[in-house]
Amino acid sequence: xxxxxxxxxxxxxxxxxxxxxxxxxxxxxxxxxxxxxxxxxxxxxxxxxxxxxxxxxxxxxxxxxxxxxxxxxxxxxxxxxxxxxxxxxxxxxxxxxxxxxxxxxxxxxxxxxxxxxxxxxxxxxxxxxxxxxxxxxxxxxxxxxxxxxxxxxxxxxxxxxxxxxxxxxxxxxxxxxxxxxxxxxxxxxxxxxxxxxxxxxxxxxxxxxxxxxxxxxxxxxxxxxxxxxxxxxxxxxxxxxxxxxxxxxxxxxxxxxxxxxxxxxxxxxxxxxxxxxxxxxxxxxxxxxxxxxxxxxxxxxxxxxxxxxxxxxxxxxxxxxxxxxxxxxxxxxxxxxxxxxxxxxxxxxxxxxxxxxxxxxxxxxxx
Numbered sequence: 402x403x404x405x406x407x408x409x410x411x412x413x414x415x416x417x418x419x420x421x422x423x424x425x426x427x428x429x430x431x432x433x434x435x436x437x438x439x440x441x442x443x444x445x446x447x448x449x450x451x452x453x454x455x456x457x458x459x460x461x462x463x464x465x466x467x468x469x470x471x472x473x474x475x476x477x478x479x480x481x482x483x484x485x486x487x488x489x490x491x492x493x494x495x496x497x498x499x500x501x502x503x504x505x506x507x508x509x510x511x512x513x514x515x516x517x518x519x520x521x522x523x524x525x526x527x528x529x530x531x532x533x534x535x536x537x538x539x540x541x542x543x544x545x546x547x548x549x550x551x552x553x554x555x556x557x558x559x560x561x562x563x564x565x566x567x568x569x570x571x572x573x574x575x576x577x578x579x580x581x582x583x584x585x586x587x588x589x590x591x592x593x594x595x596x597x598x599x600x601x602x603x604x605x606x607x608x609x610x611x612x613x614x615x616x617x618x619x620x621x622x623x624x625x626x627x628x629x630x631x632x633x634x635x636x637x638x639x640x641x642x643x644x645x646x647x648x649x650x651x652x653x654x655x656x657x658x659x660x661x662x663x664x665x666x667x668x669x670x671x672x673x674x675x676x677x678x679x680x681x682x683x684x685x686x687x688x689x690x691x692x693x694x695x696x697x698x699x700x701x702x703x704x705x706x707x708x709x710x711x712x713x714x715x716x717x718x719x720x721x722x723x724x725x726x727x728x729x730x731x732x733x734x735x736x737x738x739x740x741x742x743x744x745x746x747x748x749x750x751x752x753x754x755x756x757x758x759x760x761x762x763x764x765x766x767x768x
Contacts (some may be wrong), residue, residue, distance in 0.1 A: 418597075430460060437457055453691065474529060487527070526557065534563065541575070606714060642658045663690040676709055720765065
């Protein structure tokens with residue numbers, strides 16, 4: 402069954418609403434899946450010259466939050482039968498890239514990009530990126546050279562992003578050096594918009610308040626239901642929800658439930674342990690939605706936990722991460738009295754804004 406056939410079945414079943422942009426993307430991804438699974442045979446010229454047939458042209462899907470990018474990527478990736486293929490969150494990929502570059506630089510053997518690109522592309526046919534976003538100069542400076550090298554090794558790339566290529570790394574430092582990467586994307590990938598009228602992610606949240614009081618079975622049940630709606634994970638397999646580990650400068654942060662950009666944490670895990678801004682920024686960059694349970698009333702007696710919570714909220718807010726939480730008090734009553742209450746006012750304001758429709762409509766990483 403092709404990507405387009407599967408998409409049409411979802412529309413016919415009422416799980417998706419008709420959307421011309423989605424269907425055009427499904428049709429293009431169907432063609433790409435066929436091209437990847439049935440590549441043209443090498444002709445006489447290629448055999449004589451040793452030159453391979455160019456890899457199929459990739460696809461770049463961009464659009465607002467909840468417009469079906471991940472859904473289409475799921476359909477496409479499942480339909481590509483011939484490997485080897487790899488799907489990875491863009492941020493996780495760049496962490497791997499920089500680690501490999503550091504290893505190559507330590508060898509002092511010249512330009513580290515070609516050997517890293519060759520290693521990443523080895524035997525790889527398809528590289529699929531979720532949530533391409535560039536927020537730092539280090540990523541921006543290496544991408545054009547890296548992707549050019551990888552494409553010469555025959556890798557086809559498919560990516561999703563909240564932004565069109567021209568808006569990547571917008572207003573970033575030394576952006577002129579990043580422009581060749583934008584040109585590379587536009588020259589080698591078909592750029593398709595997905596900005597239909599339906600925000601499926603927001604629809605799946607439904608009318609549930611994102612800040613539930615108090616902690617307890619009712620709040621846990623509501624947040625669990627939201628998790629399964631957001632991730633399309635079958636409730637009957639609840640005991641087998643995937644977890645993951647985030648590498649933060651050689652330290653590990655275990656994420657007990659992590660799927661399709663949604664992470665579940667306890668307050669004790671994130672704020673009761675000795676953690677700081679790098680941990681929270683890594684969480685914010687990696688996940689578009691965080692479900693946090695067990696938030697207690699805060700005060701001078703648990704000032705360390707409160708300070709970490711403030712840093713966590715700052716990081717989530719900066720990256721426009723959606724926060725679904727269970728707490729023992731509403732934001733305004735979360736730190737009722739005592740030393741540190743004044744400094745908590747900004748966090749209260751941010752928590753209230755993070756419940757608003759305007760905030761929830763923003764895409765991950767949008768300013």
